[in-house]
Amino acid sequence: MSSLRALGLRFTGLFYKERKDGELAAELESHLQMHIADNVRAGMSPAEARRDALIKLGGLDQTKERYRARRGIPFLESLLQDIRFGLRMLRKSPGFTAVVVLTLALGIGATTAIFTVVNTVLIRPLPFKQPSSLVMLWENFPYCTKCPFSAPDFTFLQRSQNSFESMGIFQNRELDVSDNGRPERVMAARVSASIFPILGIEPLFGRTFTSEEDTSGNNVVLLSYRLWQRRYAMDKGIIGRSIEIDRQPYIVVGVMPLGFTFPIAPVVTGLFSSSHPAELWIPMAFTRTELEGWGSMYNSDVIARLEPRTTIAQADSEAELLSNGLSALYPPAVLKALDVARIKLAVYPYQREVAGPVREPLLVLMAAVGLVLLISCTNVATLLLSRAAARQRELAVRSALGATRARVVRQLLTEGLLLAAVGGTIGLMLARWGMRSLLSLAPPDIPLPQQVSIDVAVVAFVGGISILTALLFGLAPALQLSGLALQQVVEDGARSVTSGRAKQRLRGVLVTIEFAMALVLLVGAGLLIRSFAKLLQANLGFRPDHVLTLSLPLPYNAYPKAALIRSLYQQLLEQIAALPGVAAVGFSNDLPLENRDSEGFQIERSDSGTINRSLDATWVLGNYFEATGISLLQGRWFTAEDRADSQSVAIISQTLAQRFWPNEDAVGKRIRWGTSPKLPWRTVVGVVNDVNDRASGRARVYMPYLQVPDGAVQENVVGEWRSMNLAVRTRTDPETLGPAVVRKIHSLDPDLAVAHIRTMTQVLSSSVAAPRFNTVLVGIFGGVALFLAVIGVYGVLSYMVTEQTHEIGIRIALGAEHAEILGLVLRQGAKLAGAGVAIGLFAALGLTRLLRGLLYGVSVTDPLTFAGVAVLLMSVAMLACYIPARRAARVDPMVALRYE
């Protein structure tokens, strides 16, 4: 306690030094006077008395010094002194300080921003109870890996398994909420009652579903906090009340807490990517159709919690065993129709499933960021080395005056840490800002973006980088310098022509490394930019301009029968076509750029054999092809005559035609939707060009909506044929037509919720959001790297020129031309940059392979990019060298010779 108090007082002893010194002087003076007086009384002469008193005291100044040491904290005092001196040194060379701080801030800022995002997506555990024991299960077929589950398969698995504490199943939905006369389409999920206990999430109030409610016919619903806030004004009385969902009354049983996100962004790029989290939860309550639907409707995700002490590997091997049981349970005819011998079940950690699809780009970004950080560290090291060379004499003088080696090291370390602290602080601010911009650029399918915030781990990470960097660059020059013998410096000073060859070489090597790293980054950025450009220029196979799209799902309760559904779509088709400015109108279940699950088909080969394949299926109504701008290559379009009672027909994409009937006319060949022999063969009547949208396969089959069986149209489980998308080709700006179209829809049914009203151009732009995001980020890093490398080579050459002023002066005095001097300096720069570029090219050849998955239409060793980047880097380097070179060429020999 008392020693703590003493420490506090000693700390305050750092301040008000002058007053306290005065007081001490007065006290010692009075001591001396009393002693002298005593001595005089004892018979000494005044001079003798004073001498004796001083000797007895042990010296006045020594006493004061000892006293001061006790008063303050000596270590802290010399630290403060170091800091003051360091700040003065940094202020004295503002250019150097600014460059180093900026370099550090860029390196640290970018690193932190990316680390935060990566931390959130890849590292931070999911916001659920014990997320490490959560797993996802998938079904694997030969033509479909990681397929979702069907109801009978899930039921079997749940009944037979031993590895899991409990299992839950869920499915994304969009539902109409239409009470209060405000129809609204919201993201929703069907979830089994077990989901909430598995996740360990309690409702804010009310309750979650009971297992009794998890059976068909129980209309209960859970609201999200946001929906409760938005639609029901946070009224707690909502519990037990009935709200209208898809025109059916549902009883609200609970409200979930704010921030509860489930399902976590099922990662789908395209029109229905659920960038918005679910706002309603209804019980899974499988229908009879679903439970008996062996071999169909694989559309639900399964999540489970492992039994304690069960590993994923154990669970996976049990799933492997259960696969046999499941396959045995399948009706043989269905297995045959599916063309599989065995269905394989697999278990994966949930965390990885959520992070999965963005993992690769994020890792590439991490690598890019690591490079930027390395470059910035190298840069700072180079700059400090150069400066250390310039400060040799100062430090030599200091050590000659008695500064110990440790003292000099500490002084230099303090300066380094000061730079790191300032750079780190600015970097952190940059990170906050960068993170926000990063997220605003982020494609909607990055999971959990609304929860990203800088946290303690990130701050620790940045602190670590800052301190490590400071040590890295602070120590190297410090040790090198403090080891210097005084004579060496004096001798060097006398003939500074030869000053520190070894140090110059080290700096040169660092700059070379920096250039190599910058080149790798720039090549990566270049490849991504080229790929992105290709992506934008790609022949999409349809014309996205002047197209308005929207989704028009019809709720079962208002539209139970196929006739009603068909009639509404048909009426809309006619009425919208009649609107002014409309060129063509069509419906389909599946717009371009939209990722939909593919379906099983049978294809009849010319040799009469059949093949089963999973292909993308699109059902169209009206002038869909004309509206989207897909063009016919062969055969004919569908007409109003292609009806249920006429011949079954199909139009196929070019790729499909070439794959199965190469060098043949595909028109007239036969294909079957589904694999059941009960379904009709469809005759191919036309071939259209491929849609190159990356979201789906190019092998696509189009079929007339009018030929969908009534039973399929009205069924409400998959609901695919009662939620068609409208595509309108306009003669004017498609956006202005939106309100008129919605009015037409509401004139037919005022309660109908219209969702996803967007122009095709908007859809296209959001479909390239992810590649654009990667490109912009890596582009930024490339730019930063270029900037840093240029600063590096500029700094080194500038110092070289300063050091060689004397030598250059002699050369000029001996008759060297300006051009020769210019060439001399430029050659030095070119050597460093050139070596770096050469090494970087080799490194890039090896490293760009990592980008393979992110590139579209560009090879990972694209020569144009490699050459372009090399030329760019070299020319910028030469530009940076030109400034010090010109300064060298203008050296006045008289001044230079007198300089020493």
Place this chain on the structure above:
Amino acid sequence: MDPKPDVWQGTLALMVLKTLEAMGPLHGYGIARRIEQTSGDVLSVNYGTLYPALLKLEQEGYITSEWGVSDNNRKAKFYKLTRAGRKHLEKETQEWEQATEIVARFLAPEKSS
């Protein structure tokens, strides 16, 4: 040159506290003389070491100081024992006695054998 600082500081502090207890408020010079008289030549060469020790005791709250006037009408800084100082002195004295006793017991047989 200096004696072991720990032992020295410890004993010096104890001497200072004991002096202040015996003599009442006293200035640095007076404390130095008193200690010198009592202890012989321990402090004879170096009165100066007293001042950091006084400062330390003051920082620890065992003594307080105040400017006053000496017997000879001279301005001087007077040091005074605080309550905490009294308690500390008591404790230290006890510990010191224990320690010396133990050390004495160690030393005694050595001499006799």
